[in-house]
Amino acid sequence: MSIAPSVxxxxxxxxxxxxxxxxxxxxxxxxxxxxxxxxxxxxxVNALLNVMSDTKSAPKWLSSSKSVKVIARPTPAEAVVYTxxxxxxxxxxxxxxxxxxxxxxxxxxxxxxxxxxTAYETPQSRALRITPVRGFWLLTQTRKGLQxxxxxxxxxxxxxxxxxxNNTALNNIFKSFKSLEKILKTPKYHNTKSAFSxxxxxxxxxxxxxxx
Numbered sequence: 001m002s003i004a005p006s007v008x009x010x011x012x013x014x015x016x017x018x019x020x021x022x023x024x025x026x027x028x029x030x031x032x033x034x035x036x037x038x039x040x041x042x043x044x045v046n047a048l049l050n051v052m053s054d055t056k057s058a059p060k061w062l063s064s065s066k067s068v069k070v071i072a073r074p075t076p077a078e079a080v081v082y083t084x085x086x087x088x089x090x091x092x093x094x095x096x097x098x099x100x101x102x103x104x105x106x107x108x109x110x111x112x113x114x115x116x117x118t119a120y121e122t123p124q125s126r127a128l129r130i131t132p133v134r135g136f137w138l139l140t141q142t143r144k145g146l147q148x149x150x151x152x153x154x155x156x157x158x159x160x161x162x163x164x165x166n167n168t169a170l171n172n173i174f175k176s177f178k179s180l181e182k183i184l185k186t187p188k189y190h191n192t193k194s195a196f197s198x199x200x201x202x203x204x205x206x207x208x209x210x211x212x
Contacts, residue, residue: 011035014170020177022170030162033153034169038177041145043184045110048139048146049102049194051183052112055081061179063172066093071120077102077199082122085130094156096130097122101201108141110198114152128158 011023019039024032040048051061058068064085072080078101085094099117104110116133135152152173156165183189 015174019181020174022174024166024170027153029155030166031153031155032166032169033151034173036148036150036173036177038148038150038181039145040148040181040184043146044190045139045141045146046194047184047189048148049196050189050192051180053079053195054189057183058083061176061183063175063179069123071097071122073195075101075199076195076197077201079196080117080120084125084127091160092158093125093127094130095122095125095127096133096154098133102196102198103201104198110139112137112139112196113201128156130154130156 011025014022014024016022019041021037023035023037025035026032051057055068055070059065062068062083064087065083066086067084069082070079071082074080078099080097080099083096083098085096087093097117097120098114099119100112100114102110102112113136114133115135116131118131133152133154135150135154138149140147140149154169
């Protein structure tokens with residue numbers, strides 16, 4: 001389920017720290033694909049999935065989010081999630097509805113695919129809908145911690161200038177990963193089994209066209 005060309009030379013590094021690297025690749029719309037590579041020492045796949053499942057705590061790490069709600073769980077491997085984002089005046093608030101599926105690629109590697117959907121009802125809102133959304137999390141467990149590769153394309157729609165869309169998205173994703181690293185140190189996420197269970201995502205994949 002590739003969402004963008006993977007030739008390394010086409011990607012431009014935007015910011016790099018000791019354990020987080022963010023790169024961009026322009027889409028024909030002008031909106032960037034964003035690619036994040038991160039390593040969190042001492043973290044497990046299960047802990048990250050627990051954080052993702054704890055929607056009440058999502059605003060603590062998902063930058064600009066006001067609320068996150070699971071709309072449906074079609075299977076233990078899938079989740080349909082509604083997310084509402086606060087935006088500073090005069091920018092309109094945004095929301096999105098995404099369908100995700102977790103698959104196991106190997107003994108220590110998992111992939112969570114995420115795509116926007118219109119197949120479920122959402123709370124009434126005046127927010128502009130972020131769509132399409134297409135991305136994935138590739139999670140590789142190592143003895144020292146969790147290697148993460150996250151790639152995303154999201155169109156916020158509306159009349160925002162492209163430079164503002166791209167700049168805001170990059171800053172938000174960097175803040176999110178820094179906050180994610182902090183919240184993953186919370187003991188409760190390491191001591192319980194995740195509600196997510198890897199399964200067969202072939203039917204899920206057939207529902208969507210992946211390449212923006």
